[in-house]
Each structure stands twice: as structure tokens, then as C-alpha cells.
Amino acid sequence: MASAAAKVETRTWVLQAETELRFDVSAEHTLTVVLRENTAEMFGIELAAEYEYKFSSTKAAVFTWYGCTIETTGWVSSIYVAQETPMKSYVNTHAQLEARRDKALQALQAGRTNITGPRVMVVGEADSGKSTLANILAAYAVRLGRCPTFVDLDVGQGMITVPGGIAAAALDSNSMSVEEGFSLTAPLVLFYGHTSLQENPELFKKLVGRMAECLKRRVANDIDASASGAIFNTCGWVEGLGLELLAHAITVLDIDVVLVMKHDRLYADMVATLPRSVAVINLPRSGGVALRSSQYRRASRDRRCREYFYGGGGGAAAAAAGGAPALSPAALHLDFNDVSIFRVGGQTVSDAMLPVGHSDSSLGPLQVNPFYPSSDLLHTVLAVCHPVLRQDGTMLGGASGLEGDRDSAEAAQELLNSNAAGFVYVTEVDMDKRRLAVLSPCPGSLPSRFLIAGTVKWQE
Known part of the structure; x- marks a missing residue:
């Protein structure tokens, strides 16, 4: 050495x-x-x-x-x-996945629509090399002409988009680069709103179920995508409730291959709890894997947010180096009446503690509640939802938001199923003028007036 x-x-x-x-x-x-x-x-x-x-x-x-x-x-x-290095083990695993893809493609071409390629989930504790292995397997598949779907369930890291969401992207030869990682134009993003699964585990389960529905639709009429399968990256919480959430995701997402990053107890738990139809493989870790401090993780999340708005190396880093950012975000000013901000979940209390006429469902983990602008929004990253449509195709809320709309409660709940069109960052809250200043990755009006707030914050 x-x-x-x-x-x-x-x-x-x-x-x-x-x-x-x-x-x-x-x-x-x-x-x-x-x-x-x-x-x-x-x-x-x-x-x-x-x-x-x-x-x-x-x-x-x-x-x-x-x-x-x-x-x-x-x-x-x-x-x-x-x-x-563990690369021999990794490339052997890739070869086994390729054999499954070939078999699935042959079956699909023969008309057997119930067959899909391997759905591979990489699991392990924090700083075990999960993201690296998931990247390698995705890159190897793409290099052979496959078009797998990459799904990131690690809400604290944000491999595809800003931290706080789960996301999926269809990969091809133009989707990955050495310096920038994933270069994607239209990933599917579901906003969880927090960087820890402990904040709202029920919401995480709900979004995983929603992701499963979206993935089924993607492969329904695309033989190549179906045969290529999917690769799932996960968070590093593998004990207690974290293990329960992991097992739930494996079931809901129809995972058939689980790759464990050298964790004997987790491997034993997976073998004991999962059906025999799921292949569980214990793989070695790289000797280059090192524990990351909480400060390093915070800095990494901040960097992901900065890259979303300014591009790789943009923002403060580019200014310090005397260079220009790769992207040019736009500063927007929004009146309080022009947006409808919501937050999902709340603390559940007993009926005796609630006001007369109220039920605890209004504070449940999956309840979408209005969030009125305040100084607490400063430095918050907000998800901009796609417009919510009625069954007749008209947009719900219109220019006046949900207030007064007879379907307002149902519409707010529909935001749970809405994909994030993008994100904005709150740079100023003016309570006197009742106006927000936000940073948007592109100029012009927002795709919709519906914004979701969580606990994800970033400060330039």
C-alpha cells in the first residue's frame, strides 16, 4: 500500500x-x-x-x-x-443479475407479462457502502444497454434529488457521470419532508406504497424496462422500527434480491423473516468505507441542496473559488394568498385532550394540514406539488387555493399522492407585507400553488 x-x-x-x-x-x-x-x-x-x-x-x-x-x-x-477490494464479488453479483434479466426478457418477448427482471435492494447499516454498490450495479447494467430503474429510499442522503424525499429514475447511457453522479431530467419524487424515518414512519410506508404503484405503471408497457428490473438504495437504520420499515418496503416493492453489506445479524434477520422466494446475499464491504460524522452528514445534505439550485460546485463554493455557478436560480416573491402551504402529520393526542367537535384524525400521521406562513419557514425547503385535478380534469383550487372549495379536505389529502414538481427555498418571510421570498431553480410562475413543508432546512 x-x-x-x-x-x-x-x-x-x-x-x-x-x-x-x-x-x-x-x-x-x-x-x-x-x-x-x-x-x-x-x-x-x-x-x-x-x-x-x-x-x-x-x-x-x-x-x-x-x-x-x-x-x-x-x-x-x-x-x-x-x-x-470487493470488486470481484460485486461483478459476480452483477453477472447473476444479468442472467435474471436475460431470462426475464426472453419470457416477456414470449408474451409472459407476469415476469419482470430482478428487483434488487441493497441494505446495511450506515456507512457500509450501500450507495456505492447500488451505483456500481446500476452503471454496469447501463453499460450493457439495460435501462433499469434506480430508486433511492434513503431520505437522509438524496442521491437523486434534495434530502427528504424518496425518488425513482429511469437510467440510460446518458444518466450517469463520474463527477455529477446521476444526471436526470425528470425523476419521480415523493416528498417525505424529513431526513429521519423516525419523524413519521407511517408516512414513509404510505409513500413506499405509492412508489410501488408508480413503478408498476412504468414497466407495464415497456418490455426493456421490465426486463432490466430495478435497483433500490436504502437508509442505514436496520434495528427495531428501522428493520420493520425495511421489511415492509421489501414486501410492498416486490423485492426478489436483497444484498446485505456484510452484517451477519441483519443477514440472519433477513433470511429468517423473508420468504424463500427472496434471495438474500451477504456481500463484503470495501476497506475504504469510513464512518462519517454528523457534521459531515449535515454538510453533505447542504451540498445536495446547493447543487439542486446552483448545479455542481455552485453557490457559495463557486463564489469562494472565484467561479460562476453552473445554474442560475431565480428569486421569486410570493404573496401569502398566492400559495397554499401544507404539512403532513402531527402529534396524536387522546380524545379527552382535543377541543369539542374535533377528532384525533386531524393530527394523525397521514393527515394533510394547512400550514400558515410564519418566521418558522425561513430557510425551509418546500416541495412544489403537481396540480391536483378533479375527476373531470379541472384543476382544484385555482387562483384562490383550497379555501371555500367544497372538496378542500379531499383535495388536501390528495397531495399525499402528488409527485413533487420541484423545490423552492425560503430566503425571506415578511409578515408585515405578507410575502415570501423564495429561490427557484427556474424563472416564471410555479407549477402549482400547493407547497409541502417539512423539517428539511438549508442555509446558504
């Missing part, structure tokens, strides 16, 4: 077959990586020769199957060559 000091000027690394160059770059610094000879990959995505890849606030590794030469320039917290 080779190592280097904290400061790296320009250095050439000659990697032997089946080894990887691991590095850790802080948010304040940038590391440039160039593939000079032969082939290499990162998270399953092939590196282009002689191209300068730039990384900041990243823990990653460049792997090579046949040996390569890498050149690095910049500052890093650590950088070294690892001789032992």
Missing part, C-alpha cells in the same frame, strides 16, 4: 490489475484526476482517457481491472493504493 502526505502536488500512480486508488478530498480543496494509460472506472462508470476529472468534498476510488496509470493534482486529506 502506497501513501502520500496531506498535500499532493502532481503525482503519477501506476496501479496493478484489480487495485484501486482511494482518496478523500475536503470541501475546501479540489483534486484533479487524469487517466493517462489503459482503462479504469469509478463507481462502475468508465473514465475517459486524458480527461481532467475534478473532485471536491468527496471520498471515492478509481478501480482498474487490468492496470492503469493515473495522474493526480491537488490537495487531499488522504490518498493511497489499495490492493484488496
